[in-house]
Amino acid sequence: MIPQTEAPVFREHFARDRQANVMLSRVAGSLYWMSRYLERAENIARLLDVNLQLLLDFEKLDDESLKQHWLPILHAIGDETLFFQLYETADSLSVSDFITFNRNNPNSLFNCLVTARENARQVRDQISAEMWTVLNDAYHFISSRCIEDVWDGDVGAFYDQIKQFSHLFQGITVSTFARNEGYEFIQFGKYLERADKTSRLLDVKYHILLPKVTDVGGAVDAAQWQAVLRSTSALEAYRRFYVTDILASKVAQFLIFQDAFPRSITFCVDQLRQFALLISEGREGESESPPMRKFGRFASGLRFLAVDDVIQQGLHEFVTEVQTELAGLAAHIYQTYMYCAPVDMDAEIRFHQQQEQQQQGMLPAVVAG
């Protein structure tokens, strides 16, 4: 009797209307990660640069206060434990090296740019030559330098250049990339990373604030909130909007709710919702799936929230909630469209060999000459 062979199962059944625009799941994933890592690099570069400048305004910086300054930042964008495995003291030089160049820090600027470029290389056939060249330039820019070079030169100009690579890339993407499915994944990745980083920044301030409540409202406090704004490129926009002092509640309001500002949480969440809908468009039931509806509820909930509610709930708690929602949506989109279950090679090989044996049982054998 011929043994029954069953193929390993693949989870790919939805049919899309726009068949002409087929895109490999792996390609979608690479575009998404490429975009996320470049956005991450930009945000980290800005945060680091702003804090290096901020420290210049303070006098009497002993080791301990330096450490107190850098710890929350390490907490927000890096891995404190890893840092102290690699360095003895948390000062400007060591933190900058860790965040900028360290090969062992998966989120160092170096590794962000390498990962963005490696993902771009995977989809070299999908992106424009100009997009690739920017990532390539960025890689060669950072890989040919070390922290001593940066320290001896113009520190600000170095981090500016990193940010510019990201801005250039986004501009080129808008001007050279077709508005197809790939574009949706690129934008989705970008806004996800940006929303995540803006919310983490609010959290940095929360960590800075708590230990000494007496400082609240003082000069140091204002400088720090100002740094938060600058870390999100929001200082000038904030000033134009409020024409007032830097007040904690106003800053929080601006960075969370200002839907005209492209780095605010609300703005990013709206964009995410929109691109998630575009990605799932045309697939039956997909846009009403439970994770999509959950994120939709969160997005509309944001519209009816005021900054007082946030402060009452606790800024940290609010930020945690935002990150949970973002992670939920990201996991859903990733699993559904980008994740490619690894092929079980052994099972596949067995399956095809058995199939062939069955065929040979039915067909006259072909003899080689």
Next chain:
Amino acid sequence: MLLENYETDDFYDEMFTEDGTVRPHYEAVARGLGEVTVEEYRNKQTAVDAAFMRHGVTFTVYSDDQGTERIFPFDCMPRVISAEEWDQIERGLIQRIEALNLFLHDLYHDQKILKDRVIPARYILGAKHFRRECAGMDVAKNIYVHICGTDLIRDRDGRYLVLEDNLRCPSGASYMLENRAALKRAFPEVFSEVKPRPVADYAQTLLAALQHSAPESFVGAEHPTVVLLTPGVYNSAYFEHAFLARQMGIPIVEGRDLVVRDAKVYMRTTAGLVKVDVIYRRIDDDFLDPAKFRPDSLLGVPGIFNAARAGNVTLANAVGTGVADDKVVYYFVPKIIKYYLDQEPILPNVDTYLASEDEDRDFILENLNKLVVKSANEAGGYGMLMGPWAAQAEIDKFRDMVRADPRNFIAQNPISLSRHPTWVEEGFEGRHIDLRPYILCGEKITVTPGGLTRVALRKGSLVVNSSQGGGSKDTWVLRAANA
């Protein structure tokens, strides 16, 4: 002037005759470059190198954990081929590929050429890349070799000879295209003066050839779905794979992106499984299908060979073409041309001795220090003995190897490859070169006018392979006077 102190020495020089006059087809280039100073030339060369680095026209050397990126060295001085020479090359290559396609079809069907004893059957049946699995298998339009990159060399008399056929996955076409683009930017004046024939439609012709060879079973409203199958980003030719896929506008896929069901090949997309009709595969036979060939291949697609055999997908090149790359089979190509086309070969082979023939073997063993010995199935300049330049220990090693496995070795008289002015540090010196033109078989056979001129950058070296200190040049084919 740039070429003032240039010496042709005792070689055939592409640009100069023995008495130092510029050959007629190089006159325009010589004129154009005559106005360039050493300083200017060096700046152009530096700019071209920088552009290659920026655009990522690189390969990676994994000597440390990060991998170092290198560009393939490119020499700005173009190699020029006259219209008459090209005419002979083109006719010769078309003849050769036509005969080899008929040969492959015969081998995997009636084997008439073996029955007629033109080639001893043992040479074919014992060939490493002969695929018994392909016996009786039909391929679309009877095309086995869709893409071919034949290596040509010129001897001391300037005769073009075929060195190798490269019928499996020949690479380098992207460098032909990138070199052209770079040279146009570096020397626009010289370029517009000479106006060589364009190479830019290579990708379009390649796509047309691939579409042409869609399976007979393909019935679609529009075009068949064509993809390029790559081993992945860590392959040294990945740049080329991505480059060609972009130029053709087709998806580049890895083995893990494809799955075979009901003897049909599908790719895994965001919209589910989508059927694939033609696969331009840049993975060797051995690694293509772990259910059929090497089971340890992680790059391949289980079941893909069966899908091709069932006529549901076309693999380009077809499985089993490697048998004609065997250097023992190479020896018989002139006979193959005669047998199938009843013509004399337009492009001759390099004189070759077969170690498996008693008389030849004695000759080889006696003259190891004068011959080039090659193993039958190696490429890239490996597995080779350059007798006149080799140490005694190496000669002894090859003597033992040839005795132990004569079927696996051939020998050739060393060819004193032609030389070409090539930029070295502060001026031009002669360096040995070869030529790899690209031949595409679709509705008709097309030879792209140009190709990759490879140059051995090390002084005196005859090895042009990029893995062993080789670089490349742009190749300019001149238009016929009345065209």
